[in-house]
Amino acid sequence: DEARTPLIISGPSDEATDKYYKADAIIPQLRKGEEVDGVKTGDYLVDERQHTAVLTEEGVDKAERLLGVGNLYEPSNMELLHCVEQALKAHTLYRLDHQYVVQDGEVIIVDDFTGRLMKGRRWSDGLHQAVEAKEGVKIEKENQTLATITLQNYFRLYEKLSGMTGTAETEAAEFQSTYKLDVIVIPTHQPMVRKDFSDVIYRTLPEKWDAVVEEIKECHDRGQPALVGTVSVENSELIARRLQRDAVPHNVLNAKFHEREAEIVAQAGRKGAVTIAT
Structure with missing residues (x-):
């Protein structure tokens, strides 16, 4: 990272x-x-x-x-x-x-x-x-x-390197060219059930945030855990304020609450849980 x-x-x-x-x-x-x-x-x-x-x-x-x-x-x-x-x-x-x-x-x-x-x-x-x-x-x-x-040069000081991550396959060429390391993919224990949808573009930011909050509320109402990814602390708190206004219980995991990470992640999969993360 x-x-x-x-x-x-x-x-x-x-x-x-x-x-x-x-x-x-x-x-x-x-x-x-x-x-x-x-x-x-x-x-x-x-x-x-x-x-x-x-x-x-x-x-x-x-x-x-x-x-x-x-x-x-x-x-x-x-x-x-x-x-x-x-x-x-x-x-x-x-x-x-x-x-x-x-x-x-x-x-x-x-x-x-x-x-x-x-x-x-x-x-x-x-x-x-x-x-x-x-x-x-x-x-x-x-x-x-x-x-x-640099970290790249620091890692090169070691004779042997290994590691595990969920995002290595897409960077396999870089691991090979930079560190001479092969990437091995371990298959999931269960078949993938995630569905990837197309991007949705909105004319204005307020319209975008309204749509995001509505989708979060729908997930919460049907008991589906929701993980909301944001690019900044500011955006995570903006969504949190809107959810608070609509009385939707949620947890915020950003740089301000980093010390609660383990606690928040442990609860993120519970029925109807809403987690906002940067």
Whole structure:
């Protein structure tokens, strides 16, 4: 699940953290713009597809006034400029209960692919500190990377490898090319009874959520256990609120309730059970 995430050994640096609060304070005063026919408006531009947020020339001028500096691009101010750029990303590209959660005064990353909390992991290059400033929690000192290795290269250090998973067959070619491992499929004890239906497309998100909730209620009413998969903590809680409004009992398994995973999974197959998971 975490093959995209390198293993990193890091150590704390001695840089001050107050600069992140200073940069964070000006972001709400900047105005989002857009680029039309090559003309940039506003103080900053956001491209969610490319995952970028950048200041316009107008935005740089405004940031300099708000920060009380003459030129952000002077060598003495480059560190502050970097903090402003990271603060802008934190406010425009990173959302609470989507890419991260806040628990016990700590910003914890949520894995995009598994929906699980990545405790002990931190974004690099000052981004984590920028998110901490945004959420008003204690800013931990930035770590500097001392050593890094990908999981693929780490596994190659072992002479023998084996494993078991329910999703290996579709990646058999990659297991062979990367690790020189064969994939053996163990047949199910009982014949497959699952039916796969075609995708259904809705015009708007509200229509989609209405249809999802209606189908969940139908499953619950006939006693069929329902497992609802979502792509984010935010979506799982949105469905949970709608079910709560309609008095449909349910359990939520997301990054916020990870410690209850075993308990929730154990009850998921009971008659009429509704489980929402990321």
